[in-house]
Amino acid sequence: MxxxxxxxxxxxxxxxxxxxxxxxxxxxxxxxxxxxxxxxxxxxxxxxxxxxxxxxxxxxxxxxxxxxxxxxxxxxTKTPWFDFACAYMDMKWPTSSPGHRKSTADALVPITVAMLRNPPTDKSEAEKLRKTLRQAFNVNTRPPTEETRWISRNSRAVNDLAKPDALRALLGSIDKKLDGKRAAQDTIRLRRITLGNALDFAVERKVLNENPLKEIKVSKVKTVVHEVDRRCVANPVQARTLLRAVDDVSRRLVAFFGLMYFAALRPEEAANLGKTNLAIPDEGWGEIFLQSAAPEIGAEWTDSGERSEARGLKHREAGTGRTVPCSPELTAILHRHLDTHGTAPDGRLFWGTRGGGRLPSSVYGRVWAKAREAAFTPEVVASPLAKRPYDLRHAAVSTWLNAGVEATRVAEWAGHSVAVLLRVYAKCLDGGEQAARAKVQQAMTG
Missing domain, CATH: 3.30.730 (GCC-box Binding Domain)
Incomplete structure (x- = not known):
């Protein structure tokens, strides 16, 4: 200042x-x-x-x-934290994606609870408070002022955080879950980032002279890169067995899951795919041109009021797409889908059970669960093998890498950076483990 x-x-x-x-x-x-x-x-x-x-x-x-x-x-001192947090969300809302809006609100809820002078101790009252805060941090669902007046009156002032002891106490509180145990690394990191950005906004609004987070030393929270568990990755035989089981449960979704396995599409990319995105011959290799995805986040977080909105691809600038090869097997599956089921009125390949709306995750999730039960034994069903539809994407990328396709090309097809790709799929790469063990066995047996 x-x-x-x-x-x-x-x-x-x-x-x-x-x-x-x-x-x-x-x-x-x-x-x-x-x-x-x-x-x-x-x-x-x-x-x-x-x-x-x-x-x-x-x-x-x-x-x-x-x-x-x-x-x-x-x-x-006259600015209650709750009032300021609502103003912060109002500022962020117009330029944020629905998913970012929700994650920011989720982070602000525990921060705001920790900033109350007398937070409720009763379990039901505490849950009611968190529900009210989630609604308050959403411009579409914000309750009337009389419902949030108590929260505002009992909120500590924003500039209380200029005191190191108060800020450290807040950080200690938001690092924990409701049961008092330490939260996951990614959760802590998101909450701290949200708090830091909010305090930068407080400086901009002249509510604080400077961001106090920059003045105290706290232990850094490392970014966690979640490696794919090899136990989740289906091999080609298992994947095709699952696709045949899907065919028996819901034929119109075989192509949906096929796109995830053969082309490594994310569910939101496959759900938003249209006929115009396909460049496939009658048989053989073709191409899939991806331009947008429709992540499912919840109607209250979108501008349209729908559960999902089309937006740019993940890790891509708006308007920047990517091309994925379409194998002969996937080409045949897509042709069968188009011949049998056609498209939605807007050209999308997949739609919900009611009319031409978007395909909800609850629908394809139920189909996938039934297919696993039909394809696997109870012991395998209880295992993590292909537990989620997303595991088909992991299987596709792992297959490409282990087939010898260069990492830069796989990263381009999958929509990853090379560094992240290799870290995420580190445990899925066949580094010659079996060959090494065979050599050890041969040496030990003479």
């Missing part, structure tokens, strides 16, 4: 309008003029007296707001 002791204070100005007269306290800081309007001369004189007192006592004035630092700090 830039400050100056170069202050000049003038007498009270009077403005006589058609309906009323207002009084102006006028002053300048470092050559920049400021005015504050009041309904009566007495109020204007009182404000001017505070400016004069601060100037005589050698108090620094903020160059941006024109106020003495002491008055600025007093003004800052």
């Amino acid at each position: 830039a400050t100056s002791f170069k202050v000049r204070i003038w007498g009270i100005g009077v403005y006589e309008g058609k309906r009323k007269t207002t009084y102006q306290a006028r002053w300048a800081v470092n050559g920049k003029a400021f005015k504050e309007y009041f309904a009566t001369r007495k109020l204007a004189d009182g404000f001017r007296s505070k400016l004069l007192t601060a100037a005589r006592e050698g108090v620094a004035f903020d160059v941006e707001s024109g106020l003495p630092v002491t008055m600025l700090q007093t003004k800052q």
Whole structure:
């Protein structure tokens, strides 16, 4: 915050309008003029007296707001954290994706609970509070003011966090789950990032002089790269067995799961795929051109009011697509789908059970669960093998890598960076483990 002791204070100005007269306290800081309007001369004189007192006592004035630092700090104490958090979400909302809106709100809920003077201890009341906060941090569902007045009144001031002890206590609280155990690394990291960004906004709004997170030392939370568990990855025989089981449960979704296995599409990419995205011959290799995806996040977080909205591809700039090869087997599956089921009115290959709406995850999730039960023994069903439809994508990428396709090409097809690709699929790469064991066995047996 830039400050100056170069202050000049003038007498009270009077403005006589058609309906009323207002009084102006006028002053300048470092050559920049400021005015504050009041309904009566007495109020204007009182404000001017505070400016004069601060100037005589050698108090620094903020160059941006024109106020003495002491008055600025007093003004800052009047901003409850809850009110500020709502304003922060309002600022973020227009430029954020539905998923980012939800994750930011999810992070703000525990932060706001920790900023209450007397948070509820009763389990049902605490859950009710968290539900209200989730609604309050959503511009589409924000409750009326009378329902959130208690939260605002009981929120500590934002600038309380300028005190190191208060900030450390907050960080300690948001690092934990409801049961008091330490939260997952990714959860802690997201909450701290959200808090830091919110405090930057507080500085921008003149609620804080500086971001206090930058002034204290805390243990860093490392970014966790989740490696794919090899036990989840189906081999080609298992994957095709599952696809045949899907055919018996719901033939119209065979191509949906086929796209995930043979082309490594994410579920939201496959669900948004249209006929115009396909360049496939009658048989043989073709290509799939991906331009957008429709992640399922919840109607309350989207601008359209639908559960999912089409947006750019993950890890891609808006409008930047990617091309994925379509194997002969997948080409045949897609042709059968188009011949048998056609497309939705807007050209999409897959739609919900009711009308031409988007294919919800609950629908394809149930189909997948039934297919696993039909294809596997109870012991295998209880294992992590292909537990989720997303595991088909893991199987596809693992197959490409182990087939000897160069990592840069696999990363382009899958929509990853090479570094992330190799870290995520490190445990799925066949590094010659079996050959090495055979050599050891041969040496031990002579």
